Amino acid sequence: MLENKIPLGPIEQKWQKAQFEMKLVNPANRRKYTVIIVGSGLAGAAAAASLGQQGYHVDCFSFHDSPRRAHSIAAQGGINAAKNYRNDGDSIFRLFYDTVKGGDFRAREANVYRLAQISVNIIDQCVAQGVPFAREYGGLLDTRSFGGVQVSRTFYARGQTGQQLLLGAYQALEEQVSAGTVTMHTRSEMLDLVVVNGRARGIVTRDLVTGAVESHAADVVVLATGGYSNVFYLSTNAKASNTTAIWRAHRRGALFGNPCFTQIHPTCIPVSSEHQSKLTLMSESLRNDGRVWVPKLKEDKRPPGSIPENERDYYLERRYPSFGNLVPRDVASRNAKEVCDEGRGVGPGGMGVYLDFADAIRRMGEAQVREKYGNLFDMYEEITGENAYKAPMRIFPAVHYTMGGLWVDYQLMSTIPGLFVAGEANFSDHGANRLGASALMQGLADGYFVLPYTLPNYIASSTLEKVDASHPAFAAVKDDVAKRVAAMLNVRGKRTVDSIHKELGHLMWENCGMARSQAGLECNLAKIPKLREEFWSNVSIVGSGEELNQSRAR
Numbered sequence: 001m002l003e004n005k006i007p008l009g010p011i012e013q014k015w016q017k018a019q020f021e022m023k024l025v026n027p028a029n030r031r032k033y034t035v036i037i038v039g040s041g042l043a044g045a046a047a048a049a050s051l052g053q054q055g056y057h058v059d060c061f062s063f064h065d066s067p068r069r070a071h072s073i074a075a076q077g078g079i080n081a082a083k084n085y086r087n088d089g090d091s092i093f094r095l096f097y098d099t100v101k102g103g104d105f106r107a108r109e110a111n112v113y114r115l116a117q118i119s120v121n122i123i124d125q126c127v128a129q130g131v132p133f134a135r136e137y138g139g140l141l142d143t144r145s146f147g148g149v150q151v152s153r154t155f156y157a158r159g160q161t162g163q164q165l166l167l168g169a170y171q172a173l174e175e176q177v178s179a180g181t182v183t184m185h186t187r188s189e190m191l192d193l194v195v196v197n198g199r200a201r202g203i204v205t206r207d208l209v210t211g212a213v214e215s216h217a218a219d220v221v222v223l224a225t226g227g228y229s230n231v232f233y234l235s236t237n238a239k240a241s242n243t244t245a246i247w248r249a250h251r252r253g254a255l256f257g258n259p260c261f262t263q264i265h266p267t268c269i270p271v272s273s274e275h276q277s278k279l280t281l282m283s284e285s286l287r288n289d290g291r292v293w294v295p296k297l298k299e300d301k302r303p304p305g306s307i308p309e310n311e312r313d314y315y316l317e318r319r320y321p322s323f324g325n326l327v328p329r330d331v332a333s334r335n336a337k338e339v340c341d342e343g344r345g346v347g348p349g350g351m352g353v354y355l356d357f358a359d360a361i362r363r364m365g366e367a368q369v370r371e372k373y374g375n376l377f378d379m380y381e382e383i384t385g386e387n388a389y390k391a392p393m394r395i396f397p398a399v400h401y402t403m404g405g406l407w408v409d410y411q412l413m414s415t416i417p418g419l420f421v422a423g424e425a426n427f428s429d430h431g432a433n434r435l436g437a438s439a440l441m442q443g444l445a446d447g448y449f450v451l452p453y454t455l456p457n458y459i460a461s462s463t464l465e466k467v468d469a470s471h472p473a474f475a476a477v478k479d480d481v482a483k484r485v486a487a488m489l490n491v492r493g494k495r496t497v498d499s500i501h502k503e504l505g506h507l508m509w510e511n512c513g514m515a516r517s518q519a520g521l522e523c524n525l526a527k528i529p530k531l532r533e534e535f536w537s538n539v540s541i542v543g544s545g546e547e548l549n550q551s552r553a554r
């Protein structure tokens with residue numbers, strides 16, 4: 001039976017009440033406790049820095065060579081906060097309302113309300129760290145709009161918001177590394193979770209450079225390991241974000257929540273070849289000024305500049321006049337697919353729609369468009385060879401963000417006591433979220449503001465027996481890991497890991513992607529187990545387990 005542990009009382013007072021009721025750990029006792037944090041993206045780095053600063057001993061693991069390489073760095077568009085600096089009707093309640101509505105009413109409302117309350121503190125925290133948010137001429141923080149809302153509440157740092165926020169969290173983390181409270185273990189992959197007497201008490205890792213398999217014990221384990229979009233093979237996520245950590249925890253008993261909720265982002269560069277391994281996002285912020293259209297005629301092969309205004313269909317503006325091009329992501333994505341399925345798509349293969357800046361350039365001039373979106377236009381040109389100041393961008397929806405993940409209660413604890421889950425790795429507060437700029441907000445809320453209360457509360461309310469890496473449970477997990485690796489290496493079949501992954505991704509996109517049907521889901525239920533058999537009987541993993549092995553890491 002799942003117990004969400006939401007405090008009683010009016011929604012506006014739940015978090016404050018919970019904060020006061022949570023037990024504390026005396027500063028002198030904190031250094032006696034070790035916390036393992038897997039992941040040093042926004043959620044993991046924020047949690048490690050905050051808990052390190054409180055005085056806990058933190059071991060932080062990442063398979064990247066630096067915390068700065070976590071996938072959070074890719075976030076472009078911005079982070080929401082209910083500051084109402086624009087005086088345009090925003091409030092904590094409106095951010096809560098928009099998020100619950102944008103989450104198709106499947107959100108856990110108490111968590112969303114807490115998120116909206118904390119959102120205002122996040123901006124203050126990041127500004128204090130020196131995060132260079134965009135500012136208006138007068139020096140005030142600037143905001144822009146994102147899909148599905150009618151206020152301007154998205155704070156941004158050009159098209160590099162995630163990078164700048166991550167640098168802020170990274171410097172806070174490094175401060176604790178130099179203070180000796182946080183030990184960073186880079187190039188280390190979590191291979192398994194160790195559960196002792198029903199509580200998460202450590203992890204088994206692999207040093208990605210030497211291949212050494214090691215055990216690490218702790219009092220609490222936090223997973224902040226990102227999402228699982230890579231199951232679709234092609235997505236906007238980095239290939240290195242394999243997020244197998246939450247799957248490994250699931251095998252040890254942590255339940256999943258809502259794994260079917262995947263966000264499809266409408267503004268990505270269309271697939272151009274079978275050999276592609278990744279898709280590129282063009283930030284949603286572009287829909288603030290770019291206009292989405294396709295030709296009215298089917299199979300119209302004329303270049304965009306030769307199609308007159310009255311032969312263009314600005315279908316989002318036509319169908320959704322109050323939101324226009326800034327409809328929620330799922331609405332924009334479904335509409336793009338629909339017009340392409342009708343034969344009105346543009347570009348090679350007809351799987352694209354135009355995102356046109358001609359009007360914006362006429363209205364505010366190319367220099368201002370460059371000022372706002374210059375790095376995104378450059379990125380587009382580098383990838384497609386096309387100049388979006390001269391001709392419209394071509395975009396198409398792609399898998400972008402996973403709302404499902406490990407189930408957590410109000411305290412962010414999974415169904416395994418002592419295993420906390422933060423950021424994209426947990427099943428989201430915000431339901432089937434169709435909005436943008438919420439993921440950065442959630443990752444930082446979890447890391448800077450929620451875990452620093454709930455994790456000490458767990459420590460202070462539990463009797464934690466002394467456990468170190470010599471406990472037999474660690475040897476047993478290491479043995480399981482060794483057997484699994486040996487079994488994989490011994491298959492010695494004919495197919496690469498990538499070819500099997502690609503086939504899986506194709507099935508997922510076709511049948512569990514933007515549109516789903518009973519027949520499609522049944523087809524996958526029949527095909528995926530066969531593909532799993534194919535993996536275990538015909539995969540070829542070159543090299544051994546004792547060295548840097550990229551094929552295995554995949």
Ligand SMILES: Cc1cc2nc3c(=O)[nH]c(=O)nc-3n(C[C@H](O)[C@H](O)[C@H](O)COP(=O)(O)OP(=O)(O)OC[C@H]3O[C@@H](n4cnc5c(N)ncnc54)[C@H](O)[C@@H]3O)c2cc1C
Binds near residue numbers: 443
């Ligand atoms: C292209 C792009 C643009 C985006 N733009 C926005 C935006 O504008 N606004 C917004 O709100 N959201 C945006 N998002 C979503 C947002 O960036 C992510 O949801 C968020 O940054 C995830 O942060 P995280 O800390 O949970 O995970 P990540 O940043 O993915 O970090 C995961 C960490 O876990 C580590 N890790 C994973 N598995 C293991 C393992 N087995 N062993 C050891 N370490 C492991 C990794 O090394 C990494 O340190 C965007 C996402 C993408 C892909």
